[in-house]
Amino acid sequence: MRSQFGRNGGWKRPDSSNIEQVSEAVRRNKRKLGPIILGVLLLIAILTGVYSVNPGEQGVVRTFGKETGKTGPGLHFALPIVQKVDVVNVEQIRRVEIGFRGKERVPSESLMLTGDENIVEAQVIVQYRVIDPSKYLFRLRDPEQTVLATAEVALRSVIGRTTIDDAMTTGREEVQSETRSQLQTLMDTYQSGIAITEVKLQMVDAPDEVREAFHDVVRAREEKEQKINKAKGYNEDLIPRARGEARQVVRAAEAYKQQRELRANGDVANFLAVLEEYRKAEKVTRDRLYLETMERILRTIDKKTLVDRDVTKNALPVLNLGPAVVGGQAGGK
Amino acid sequence: MERKFYVFALLLLFAAGIAKSSAFVVDETEQVIITQFGQYKRTISEPGINFKLPYIQTVERMERRILSSDARSDKYLTLDKKWLVADPITRWRIADPLKYFMTVHDEARARQNLDDIVLSEMRREIASHNFGDIVGNARDPLMIAVAERASSQVKDFGIDVIDVRIKRADLPTEVQESVFARMRAERERIAKKYRSEGDEEAAKIRADTDKDKTIILAKAYEEAEKLRGEGDAISTKIYAEAYGKDPEFYTFLRSLTAYEQLLNAQTSVVLSTDSPLFKYLDNPSKK
Numbered sequence: 229m230r231s232q233f234g235r236n237g238g239w240k241r242p243d244s245s246n247i248e249q250v251s252e253a254v255r256r257n258k259r260k261l262g263p264i265i266l267g268v269l270l271l272i273a274i275l276t277g278v279y280s281v282n283p284g285e286q287g288v289v290r291t292f293g294k295e296t297g298k299t300g301p302g303l304h305f306a307l308p309i310v311q312k313v314d315v316v317n318v319e320q321i322r323r324v325e326i327g328f329r330g331k332e333r334v335p336s337e338s339l340m341l342t343g344d345e346n347i348v349e350a351q352v353i354v355q356y357r358v359i360d361p362s363k364y365l366f367r368l369r370d371p372e373q374t375v376l377a378t379a380e381v382a383l384r385s386v387i388g389r390t391t392i393d394d395a396m397t398t399g400r401e402e403v404q405s406e407t408r409s410q411l412q413t414l415m416d417t418y419q420s421g422i423a424i425t426e427v428k429l430q431m432v433d434a435p436d437e438v439r440e441a442f443h444d445v446v447r448a449r450e451e452k453e454q455k456i457n458k459a460k461g462y463n464e465d466l467i468p469r470a471r472g473e474a475r476q477v478v479r480a481a482e483a484y485k486q487q488r489e490l491r492a493n494g495d496v497a498n499f500l501a502v503l504e505e506y507r508k509a510e511k512v513t514r515d516r517l518y519l520e521t522m523e524r525i526l527r528t529i530d531k532k533t534l535v536d537r538d539v540t541k542n543a544l545p546v547l548n549l550g551p552a553v554v555g556g557q558a559g560g561k
Numbered sequence: 562m563e564r565k566f567y568v569f570a571l572l573l574l575f576a577a578g579i580a581k582s583s584a585f586v587v588d589e590t591e592q593v594i595i596t597q598f599g600q601y602k603r604t605i606s607e608p609g610i611n612f613k614l615p616y617i618q619t620v621e622r623m624e625r626r627i628l629s630s631d632a633r634s635d636k637y638l639t640l641d642k643k644w645l646v647a648d649p650i651t652r653w654r655i656a657d658p659l660k661y662f663m664t665v666h667d668e669a670r671a672r673q674n675l676d677d678i679v680l681s682e683m684r685r686e687i688a689s690h691n692f693g694d695i696v697g698n699a700r701d702p703l704m705i706a707v708a709e710r711a712s713s714q715v716k717d718f719g720i721d722v723i724d725v726r727i728k729r730a731d732l733p734t735e736v737q738e739s740v741f742a743r744m745r746a747e748r749e750r751i752a753k754k755y756r757s758e759g760d761e762e763a764a765k766i767r768a769d770t771d772k773d774k775t776i777i778l779a780k781a782y783e784e785a786e787k788l789r790g791e792g793d794a795i796s797t798k799i800y801a802e803a804y805g806k807d808p809e810f811y812t813f814l815r816s817l818t819a820y821e822q823l824l825n826a827q828t829s830v831v832l833s834t835d836s837p838l839f840k841y842l843d844n845p846s847k848k
Contacts, residue, residue, distance in 0.1 A: 292586045293591070293609060345740070347737065347740055362589075366625075369627065369628050380728050381650065384727070384729060417652075417723060417724065434744070435741070438745050438748065441745040444748065444752045447752070448751070448754075452756065453759070455763040456759060456762045456763055458763060459764075459765075459767050462770055466774050470774040474781030478785050481784065481786070489799070492799035492800055499811065503806060503810060525821055526830065528826050533830065534831075535832065
């Protein structure tokens with residue numbers, strides 16, 4: 229202001245009383261302006277020095293470049309120019325993707341060698357959290373990039389010790405946990421202040437070039453199971469039937485045995501009873517039995533021919549009709 | 562009045578200049594050395610505010626954090642004469658700012674030197690290991706050896722190597738196709754194995770089943786015939802005992818039963834009057 233006035237003075241060339249007047253005015257103004265400028269400066273200082281820390285975050289305060297404290301959630305004040313504050317989220321789960329970005333596959337990251345010198349395609353999600361903001365900020369340059377690169381190191385090192393079949397099937401859990409622990413060890417060595425919360429294998433599969441062959445193995449294994457199951461079905465169908473049949477045969481034989489015995493007993497009882505009566509009157513009983521039987525038989529026979537004993541002797545020498553034999557030859561129709 | 566003000570302002574400006582040139586802040590992420598006309602004065606590794614002689618002393622700032630150097634991937638020949646494409650990544654930090662400043666001066670040069678050393682150590686170590694070991698179990702010891710050798714060589718640069726890791730250890734692209742062919746062949750073999758194993762198992766189960774079935778039925782036959790035999794034997798004994806009491810009467814009775822069974826409505830019978838049945842047919846008083 230003063231210098232501007234001086235320049236104006238030089239241009240207008242005013243007299244000395246004029247100069248006195250103006251400088252007097254300036255002095256008066258300055259007395260009023262001073263506190264205002266100071267106030268404004270103070271306000272700006274307060275406004276620029278105030279910062280807020282949200283829940284789950286931590287503020288790390290540096291005073292003249294040196295870390296002098298941490299602040300929790302809330303409104304805080306830092307001295308402008310002298311203090312610097314970095315607010316770090318210590319609860320947020322951050323993630324990096326290996327082998328893919330969103331839906332895009334990244335073959336240069338995902339293809340890796342297995343212990344049995346096969347090539348496998350793996351996609352992994354690594355989740356991590358900042359647990360030590362000071363280390364995170366001041367001990368390692370570019371921690372995010374380090375997580376990605378180191379996760380690749382760990383994953384490839386673990387897969388390199390695993391066979392392709394294990395990596396794709398039963399060994400998945402182990403690959404995950406080993407990768408996680410190795411990654412954590414390395415991140416600790418690098419003083420990253422990062423905790424690896426999870427390593428998730430999204431996909432472990434054969435590369436495109438050989439995938440069909442791998443799928444065929446899966447099919448073959450299913451076919452094997454199917455064949456075995458069918459054969460087991462055959463077994464389970466046949467054996468119970470056979471057991472049933474066997475039981476039937478044995479039971480029938482048991483029945484036969486009992487039947488034979490019982491029938492024999494019956495027949496014998498019948499015979500003995502008849503025999504007892506027969507002994508009392510042998511001749512009569514014998515004749516009666518004979519005649520009754522003959523009567524029953526001949527009553528049922530349609531074609532009966534009675535031949536006189538003389539005819540028997542002359543015309544039909546073939547037929548021998550002895551006293552105990554009746555008929556003999558069956559004639560048929 | 563005005564002159565006094567001018568002098569005061571000038572003095573203030575001068576003081577600010579001195580202060581600005583003599584006080585400096587070392588950040589948590591930095592370490593510095595102070596030089597005086599190009600001559601080393603001191604090293605400050607701790608963060609905070611510091612002072613130096615204004616204008617004649619200069620501050621050279623360097624990283625205190627751990628840095629990384631991702632060397633380009635390269636082809637290496639292994640002990641068993643296979644090509645391996647490896648991509649080492651080195652973590653390092655500036656351990657001695659003075660040496661570092663004097664020898665390599667800046668990060669780009671430091672990286673270049675470091676990478677050259679790491680690559681040549683890699684070449685040496687890889688050449689003394691087999692491919693399979695490098696991919697698998699020898700990887701970690703190999704990397705530790707590389708890191709140790711590299712570390713002793715870069716000490717003169719004021720650099721401390723924290724570790725060297727192989728990010729990727731792959732086959733050259735030209736070889737990949739043959740690996741895929743081998744993998745395909747191996748899978749085909751496994752698939753065949755599964756299929757024939759399925760047939761084998763199924764055939765075994767079927768054969769066992771058939772055998773078991775035959776045995777079950779044969780055992781049943783054996784038992785049944787034994788039972789039948791017993792039945793026949795018992796009945797034979799019973800009959801023999803009873804009928805033995807009067808064999809002739811048994812024969813007579815049994816014959817009558819047989820006649821009754823043998824003759825039926827369709828039988829043609831020619832009877833003679835000689836038959837005892839007709840004894841009285843023409844002679845009622847026959848004796």
